[in-house]
Amino acid sequence: MGEAIMLQLSKVRASKVKLEEIRMKRKVINILLVIVVVTGILTGCASKETVNENKTAGEIVKETGNEAEEEREDKTQDSESVKIRFAVQPGDIQPFVAEKLGYFEDAGLDVELIQFSYGPPIIEAFTSKAVDFGLLGDLPVYSGIANNVDLKIIGTYSSSSISKGLLVRDDANIKELSDLKGKKVAVPFGSNSQPLLYLFLEKGGLTEEDVEIINLSFTDSVTSIIAGDIQAAVVGEPQLSLASAEGNGVSIFSDATGLKLFVNPIIGRGEFTDKYPELTSKFLGALEKAAEYATENVDEAATIASDATEIDEYAVKANLTKNELYLALPQEKIDALVTGAEQAYEFELIKEKIDILSYIDTSYLEAAGVQ
Secondary structure, eight states: OOHHHHHHHHHHSOOHHHHHHHHHHHHHHHHHHHHHOSSSOOOOOOOSOOSSSSOOHHHHHHHSTHHHHHHTTTOOTTOTTOEEEEEEOTTOOHHHHHHHTTHHHHTTOEEEEEEOSSSHHHHHHHHTTOOSEEEOOHHHHHHHHHTTOOOEEEEEEEEESSSEEEEEEGGGOOOSGGGGTTOEEEEOTTSTTHHHHHHHHHHTTOOGGGSEEEEOOHHHHHHHHHHTSOSEEEEETTHHHHHTSTTSSEEEEEESTTTOOEEEEEEEOHHHHHHOHHHHHHHHHHHHHHHHHHHHOHHHHHHHHHHHHOOOHHHHHHHHHTSBOOOOOOHHHHHHHHHHHHHHHHTTSSSSOOOGGGGBOOHHHHHTTOO
Protein backbone atom coordinates (compact mmCIF):
# COMPACT_ATOMS: atom_id res chain seq x y z
CA MET A 1 0.00 0.00 0.00
CA GLY A 2 1.48 3.40 -1.01
CA GLU A 3 2.24 6.37 1.19
CA ALA A 4 -0.89 8.19 -0.02
CA ILE A 5 -3.10 5.31 1.05
CA MET A 6 -1.36 5.01 4.42
CA LEU A 7 -1.87 8.75 4.95
CA GLN A 8 -5.57 8.39 4.19
CA LEU A 9 -5.90 5.44 6.54
CA SER A 10 -3.99 7.23 9.29
CA LYS A 11 -6.60 9.97 9.15
CA VAL A 12 -9.31 7.36 9.53
CA ARG A 13 -7.67 5.86 12.63
CA ALA A 14 -8.77 8.74 14.83
CA SER A 15 -9.06 8.53 18.60
CA LYS A 16 -12.35 8.70 20.47
CA VAL A 17 -11.49 12.28 21.44
CA LYS A 18 -11.19 13.17 17.77
CA LEU A 19 -14.51 11.43 17.10
CA GLU A 20 -16.21 13.66 19.65
CA GLU A 21 -14.70 16.72 17.98
CA ILE A 22 -16.15 15.57 14.66
CA ARG A 23 -19.54 15.07 16.21
CA MET A 24 -19.49 18.56 17.78
CA LYS A 25 -18.50 20.12 14.45
CA ARG A 26 -21.32 18.28 12.75
CA LYS A 27 -23.81 19.62 15.31
CA VAL A 28 -22.63 23.19 14.69
CA ILE A 29 -22.90 22.76 10.92
CA ASN A 30 -26.39 21.32 11.23
CA ILE A 31 -27.48 24.27 13.34
CA LEU A 32 -26.18 26.68 10.71
CA LEU A 33 -27.97 24.77 7.99
CA VAL A 34 -31.29 25.12 9.76
CA ILE A 35 -31.00 28.86 9.24
CA VAL A 36 -30.87 28.53 5.45
CA VAL A 37 -33.11 25.51 4.95
CA VAL A 38 -36.34 26.30 3.13
CA THR A 39 -37.94 22.92 3.75
CA GLY A 40 -37.66 20.74 6.81
CA ILE A 41 -37.15 17.46 4.99
CA LEU A 42 -33.38 17.35 4.83
CA THR A 43 -30.88 15.82 7.21
CA GLY A 44 -27.47 16.33 5.64
CA CYS A 45 -24.73 18.92 6.02
CA ALA A 46 -23.26 20.74 3.04
CA SER A 47 -19.62 20.69 2.07
CA LYS A 48 -17.58 23.67 3.22
CA GLU A 49 -16.14 24.41 -0.21
CA THR A 50 -17.29 24.49 -3.78
CA VAL A 51 -15.12 23.16 -6.56
CA ASN A 52 -14.78 26.47 -8.40
CA GLU A 53 -15.41 29.04 -5.70
CA ASN A 54 -14.57 29.13 -2.01
CA LYS A 55 -18.19 29.34 -0.87
CA THR A 56 -20.25 27.13 1.37
CA ALA A 57 -23.28 25.38 -0.06
CA GLY A 58 -25.41 27.53 2.21
CA GLU A 59 -23.90 30.70 0.74
CA ILE A 60 -24.59 29.42 -2.76
CA VAL A 61 -28.22 28.92 -1.80
CA LYS A 62 -28.46 32.43 -0.37
CA GLU A 63 -26.53 34.27 -3.08
CA THR A 64 -28.00 32.57 -6.13
CA GLY A 65 -31.42 30.94 -6.48
CA ASN A 66 -34.28 33.19 -7.51
CA GLU A 67 -32.06 36.18 -8.20
CA ALA A 68 -29.81 34.18 -10.52
CA GLU A 69 -32.84 32.68 -12.22
CA GLU A 70 -34.24 36.14 -12.95
CA GLU A 71 -30.96 37.10 -14.61
CA ARG A 72 -31.49 34.30 -17.12
CA GLU A 73 -35.02 35.22 -18.10
CA ASP A 74 -33.96 36.88 -21.35
CA LYS A 75 -31.43 34.21 -22.40
CA THR A 76 -32.19 32.06 -25.41
CA GLN A 77 -32.33 28.32 -24.79
CA ASP A 78 -29.08 27.58 -26.63
CA SER A 79 -27.16 30.65 -25.46
CA GLU A 80 -23.55 29.99 -24.47
CA SER A 81 -23.89 32.73 -21.84
CA VAL A 82 -26.26 30.68 -19.71
CA LYS A 83 -24.30 29.37 -16.74
CA ILE A 84 -25.22 25.84 -15.70
CA ARG A 85 -24.92 25.31 -11.95
CA PHE A 86 -24.11 21.65 -11.32
CA ALA A 87 -24.32 20.06 -7.85
CA VAL A 88 -21.78 17.25 -7.43
CA GLN A 89 -20.25 15.14 -4.66
CA PRO A 90 -16.63 14.14 -3.93
CA GLY A 91 -17.16 10.52 -5.01
CA ASP A 92 -18.39 11.49 -8.48
CA ILE A 93 -16.25 10.90 -11.56
CA GLN A 94 -17.83 12.27 -14.75
CA PRO A 95 -18.15 15.96 -13.73
CA PHE A 96 -14.46 16.30 -12.90
CA VAL A 97 -13.35 14.41 -16.01
CA ALA A 98 -15.66 16.49 -18.23
CA GLU A 99 -14.34 19.71 -16.72
CA LYS A 100 -10.67 18.72 -16.85
CA LEU A 101 -10.75 17.39 -20.41
CA GLY A 102 -12.83 20.28 -21.73
CA TYR A 103 -15.93 18.29 -22.66
CA PHE A 104 -18.29 20.95 -21.29
CA GLU A 105 -16.41 23.67 -23.15
CA ASP A 106 -16.36 21.61 -26.35
CA ALA A 107 -20.17 21.39 -26.14
CA GLY A 108 -20.40 25.19 -25.80
CA LEU A 109 -21.43 25.00 -22.15
CA ASP A 110 -20.54 27.22 -19.21
CA VAL A 111 -20.69 24.85 -16.24
CA GLU A 112 -19.96 25.67 -12.60
CA LEU A 113 -19.39 22.68 -10.33
CA ILE A 114 -20.70 23.18 -6.79
CA GLN A 115 -19.59 20.47 -4.40
CA PHE A 116 -21.80 19.05 -1.63
CA SER A 117 -20.92 16.41 0.97
CA TYR A 118 -23.88 14.18 0.08
CA GLY A 119 -27.35 14.17 -1.43
CA PRO A 120 -30.03 15.78 0.79
CA PRO A 121 -28.57 19.32 0.70
CA ILE A 122 -28.68 19.16 -3.08
CA ILE A 123 -32.46 18.84 -2.88
CA GLU A 124 -32.48 21.96 -0.68
CA ALA A 125 -30.48 23.78 -3.37
CA PHE A 126 -33.04 22.68 -5.97
CA THR A 127 -35.81 24.10 -3.79
CA SER A 128 -34.02 27.46 -3.77
CA LYS A 129 -33.22 27.33 -7.51
CA ALA A 130 -29.54 27.53 -6.59
CA VAL A 131 -28.54 24.66 -8.88
CA ASP A 132 -29.84 23.32 -12.19
CA PHE A 133 -28.55 19.74 -12.21
CA GLY A 134 -27.42 17.34 -9.51
CA LEU A 135 -25.92 13.92 -8.93
CA LEU A 136 -27.22 12.10 -5.86
CA GLY A 137 -28.65 8.86 -4.52
CA ASP A 138 -32.19 7.69 -5.01
CA LEU A 139 -33.59 8.30 -1.51
CA PRO A 140 -33.03 12.09 -1.45
CA VAL A 141 -34.72 12.20 -4.86
CA TYR A 142 -37.72 10.28 -3.52
CA SER A 143 -37.91 12.67 -0.56
CA GLY A 144 -37.78 15.64 -2.90
CA ILE A 145 -40.58 14.26 -5.06
CA ALA A 146 -42.69 13.48 -1.98
CA ASN A 147 -42.26 17.12 -0.98
CA ASN A 148 -43.15 18.52 -4.41
CA VAL A 149 -39.65 19.70 -5.36
CA ASP A 150 -39.44 20.68 -9.03
CA LEU A 151 -37.19 17.96 -10.46
CA LYS A 152 -36.90 15.35 -13.19
CA ILE A 153 -34.79 12.20 -13.37
CA ILE A 154 -32.99 12.63 -16.70
CA GLY A 155 -30.34 9.90 -16.47
CA THR A 156 -28.08 7.98 -14.11
CA TYR A 157 -24.44 8.62 -13.32
CA SER A 158 -23.69 5.34 -11.55
CA SER A 159 -25.29 2.02 -10.75
CA SER A 160 -24.05 -0.93 -8.75
CA SER A 161 -24.86 -3.55 -6.13
CA ILE A 162 -21.27 -3.83 -4.90
CA SER A 163 -20.37 -0.20 -4.21
CA LYS A 164 -22.18 -0.19 -0.84
CA GLY A 165 -22.10 -2.71 1.95
CA LEU A 166 -22.07 -3.60 5.62
CA LEU A 167 -18.86 -3.14 7.60
CA VAL A 168 -18.37 -5.02 10.88
CA ARG A 169 -15.67 -5.01 13.52
CA ASP A 170 -13.72 -8.24 13.57
CA ASP A 171 -14.01 -8.45 17.36
CA ALA A 172 -17.79 -7.92 17.39
CA ASN A 173 -18.52 -11.62 16.74
CA ILE A 174 -20.93 -10.89 13.88
CA LYS A 175 -21.05 -14.12 11.90
CA GLU A 176 -24.68 -13.88 10.75
CA LEU A 177 -26.91 -10.87 10.14
CA SER A 178 -28.95 -11.94 13.17
CA ASP A 179 -25.82 -11.25 15.25
CA LEU A 180 -26.41 -7.52 14.71
CA LYS A 181 -29.01 -7.70 17.47
CA GLY A 182 -28.06 -5.36 20.30
CA LYS A 183 -25.24 -3.77 18.29
CA LYS A 184 -24.63 -0.12 17.43
CA VAL A 185 -24.95 0.32 13.67
CA ALA A 186 -24.27 3.58 11.80
CA VAL A 187 -25.82 4.88 8.58
CA PRO A 188 -26.33 8.42 7.24
CA PHE A 189 -30.00 9.28 7.66
CA GLY A 190 -31.66 10.50 4.48
CA SER A 191 -29.08 8.82 2.25
CA ASN A 192 -29.78 5.95 -0.13
CA SER A 193 -27.82 3.68 2.22
CA GLN A 194 -30.50 3.87 4.89
CA PRO A 195 -32.90 1.46 3.09
CA LEU A 196 -30.00 -0.98 2.66
CA LEU A 197 -29.59 -1.17 6.44
CA TYR A 198 -33.26 -2.11 6.82
CA LEU A 199 -32.87 -4.75 4.11
CA PHE A 200 -29.90 -6.26 5.96
CA LEU A 201 -31.91 -6.28 9.18
CA GLU A 202 -34.93 -7.83 7.45
CA LYS A 203 -32.76 -10.57 5.97
CA GLY A 204 -31.42 -11.33 9.45
CA GLY A 205 -34.91 -11.54 10.92
CA LEU A 206 -34.46 -8.26 12.78
CA THR A 207 -36.12 -4.85 12.88
CA GLU A 208 -34.75 -1.42 13.70
CA GLU A 209 -35.91 -1.99 17.28
CA ASP A 210 -33.31 -4.76 17.64
CA VAL A 211 -30.31 -2.49 17.04
CA GLU A 212 -29.16 0.98 18.00
CA ILE A 213 -29.07 2.97 14.78
CA ILE A 214 -26.75 5.98 14.80
CA ASN A 215 -26.82 8.79 12.23
CA LEU A 216 -23.27 9.21 10.92
CA SER A 217 -21.81 10.15 7.56
CA PHE A 218 -19.70 7.57 5.75
CA THR A 219 -16.49 9.26 6.90
CA ASP A 220 -17.62 9.52 10.52
CA SER A 221 -18.85 5.92 10.40
CA VAL A 222 -15.39 4.73 9.40
CA THR A 223 -13.75 6.78 12.14
CA SER A 224 -16.21 5.46 14.69
CA ILE A 225 -16.06 1.77 13.77
CA ILE A 226 -12.26 1.74 13.78
CA ALA A 227 -12.27 3.53 17.15
CA GLY A 228 -14.62 0.84 18.49
CA ASP A 229 -17.53 3.17 19.28
CA ILE A 230 -19.85 1.16 16.99
CA GLN A 231 -19.83 -2.43 15.85
CA ALA A 232 -21.20 -2.10 12.30
CA ALA A 233 -21.93 0.47 9.62
CA VAL A 234 -23.49 0.68 6.17
CA VAL A 235 -21.19 2.74 3.94
CA GLY A 236 -20.32 3.18 0.29
CA GLU A 237 -17.16 3.58 -1.72
CA PRO A 238 -14.54 4.84 -1.31
CA GLN A 239 -14.94 4.49 2.47
CA LEU A 240 -15.91 0.83 2.11
CA SER A 241 -12.48 -0.08 0.75
CA LEU A 242 -10.54 2.28 3.00
CA ALA A 243 -12.16 1.04 6.21
CA SER A 244 -11.70 -2.63 5.38
CA ALA A 245 -8.02 -2.28 4.52
CA GLU A 246 -5.63 -4.63 6.31
CA GLY A 247 -4.84 -3.70 9.90
CA ASN A 248 -8.00 -1.77 10.71
CA GLY A 249 -9.79 -4.63 12.47
CA VAL A 250 -12.79 -4.09 10.19
CA SER A 251 -14.18 -6.31 7.41
CA ILE A 252 -16.83 -6.12 4.72
CA PHE A 253 -19.60 -8.48 5.86
CA SER A 254 -21.65 -8.17 2.68
CA ASP A 255 -22.32 -5.87 -0.24
CA ALA A 256 -25.83 -5.19 -1.60
CA THR A 257 -25.88 -8.03 -4.12
CA GLY A 258 -29.31 -9.66 -4.18
CA LEU A 259 -30.78 -6.91 -2.01
CA LYS A 260 -30.61 -3.66 -3.95
CA LEU A 261 -29.37 -2.31 -7.26
CA PHE A 262 -28.31 1.24 -6.49
CA VAL A 263 -29.25 3.51 -9.38
CA ASN A 264 -28.01 7.02 -8.66
CA PRO A 265 -30.00 9.57 -10.66
CA ILE A 266 -28.99 12.64 -12.57
CA ILE A 267 -31.71 15.14 -11.81
CA GLY A 268 -32.58 18.37 -13.56
CA ARG A 269 -34.68 21.20 -12.25
CA GLY A 270 -37.91 20.97 -14.25
CA GLU A 271 -38.18 24.68 -14.93
CA PHE A 272 -34.62 24.75 -16.29
CA THR A 273 -34.84 21.62 -18.46
CA ASP A 274 -38.15 22.74 -19.95
CA LYS A 275 -36.71 26.13 -20.82
CA TYR A 276 -33.30 24.90 -22.05
CA PRO A 277 -33.83 21.44 -23.59
CA GLU A 278 -30.90 21.78 -26.02
CA LEU A 279 -28.52 22.79 -23.25
CA THR A 280 -29.77 19.87 -21.19
CA SER A 281 -29.05 17.38 -23.97
CA LYS A 282 -25.60 18.88 -24.63
CA PHE A 283 -24.89 18.67 -20.90
CA LEU A 284 -25.80 14.97 -20.79
CA GLY A 285 -23.76 14.34 -23.93
CA ALA A 286 -20.66 15.80 -22.26
CA LEU A 287 -21.19 13.63 -19.18
CA GLU A 288 -21.62 10.50 -21.32
CA LYS A 289 -18.36 11.31 -23.10
CA ALA A 290 -16.70 11.59 -19.67
CA ALA A 291 -18.23 8.23 -18.65
CA GLU A 292 -16.77 6.58 -21.74
CA TYR A 293 -13.34 8.06 -21.06
CA ALA A 294 -13.37 7.04 -17.38
CA THR A 295 -14.46 3.49 -18.17
CA GLU A 296 -11.70 3.06 -20.74
CA ASN A 297 -9.02 4.99 -18.82
CA VAL A 298 -9.48 4.06 -15.18
CA ASP A 299 -6.08 5.21 -13.88
CA GLU A 300 -6.21 8.56 -15.64
CA ALA A 301 -9.80 9.26 -14.58
CA ALA A 302 -9.01 8.35 -10.99
CA THR A 303 -6.11 10.80 -10.99
CA ILE A 304 -8.32 13.59 -12.37
CA ALA A 305 -11.06 13.03 -9.77
CA SER A 306 -8.52 12.67 -6.97
CA ASP A 307 -6.80 15.93 -7.89
CA ALA A 308 -10.16 17.73 -8.00
CA THR A 309 -11.49 16.43 -4.69
CA GLU A 310 -8.32 15.59 -2.71
CA ILE A 311 -9.70 12.09 -2.10
CA ASP A 312 -7.00 9.42 -2.22
CA GLU A 313 -6.53 8.08 -5.74
CA TYR A 314 -6.73 4.47 -4.52
CA ALA A 315 -10.13 5.17 -3.00
CA VAL A 316 -11.39 6.96 -6.11
CA LYS A 317 -10.33 4.01 -8.26
CA ALA A 318 -12.23 1.62 -5.97
CA ASN A 319 -15.34 3.71 -6.43
CA LEU A 320 -14.85 3.94 -10.19
CA THR A 321 -14.31 0.23 -10.78
CA LYS A 322 -17.32 -0.84 -8.70
CA ASN A 323 -19.84 1.30 -10.58
CA GLU A 324 -21.24 1.41 -14.09
CA LEU A 325 -20.89 5.03 -15.18
CA TYR A 326 -22.99 5.21 -18.33
CA LEU A 327 -26.01 7.54 -18.31
CA ALA A 328 -28.65 5.41 -20.06
CA LEU A 329 -31.79 4.29 -18.22
CA PRO A 330 -32.72 0.83 -19.53
CA GLN A 331 -35.72 -0.99 -18.07
CA GLU A 332 -33.61 -2.76 -15.42
CA LYS A 333 -32.55 0.56 -13.93
CA ILE A 334 -36.03 2.05 -14.15
CA ASP A 335 -37.39 -1.01 -12.35
CA ALA A 336 -34.75 -0.55 -9.65
CA LEU A 337 -35.85 3.06 -9.16
CA VAL A 338 -39.48 1.95 -8.86
CA THR A 339 -38.53 -0.72 -6.30
CA GLY A 340 -36.45 1.78 -4.38
CA ALA A 341 -39.39 4.17 -4.14
CA GLU A 342 -41.61 1.37 -2.87
CA GLN A 343 -39.03 0.40 -0.25
CA ALA A 344 -38.61 4.01 0.87
CA TYR A 345 -42.35 4.16 1.58
CA GLU A 346 -42.42 0.70 3.18
CA PHE A 347 -39.63 1.65 5.59
CA GLU A 348 -41.36 4.98 6.33
CA LEU A 349 -38.50 7.02 4.90
CA ILE A 350 -40.96 9.03 2.83
CA LYS A 351 -44.45 9.97 3.99
CA GLU A 352 -46.46 9.00 0.94
CA LYS A 353 -46.30 6.77 -2.10
CA ILE A 354 -44.91 8.41 -5.22
CA ASP A 355 -45.30 7.65 -8.90
CA ILE A 356 -41.63 7.67 -9.79
CA LEU A 357 -42.28 6.88 -13.45
CA SER A 358 -43.96 10.24 -13.96
CA TYR A 359 -40.72 11.96 -12.94
CA ILE A 360 -38.45 10.05 -15.33
CA ASP A 361 -37.82 11.83 -18.63
CA THR A 362 -35.41 10.12 -21.05
CA SER A 363 -36.09 12.51 -23.94
CA TYR A 364 -32.93 14.52 -23.23
CA LEU A 365 -30.78 11.38 -23.33
CA GLU A 366 -32.42 10.40 -26.60
CA ALA A 367 -31.72 13.83 -28.09
CA ALA A 368 -28.09 13.47 -26.98
CA GLY A 369 -27.86 10.10 -28.73
CA VAL A 370 -27.36 8.21 -25.48
CA GLN A 371 -28.80 4.69 -25.68
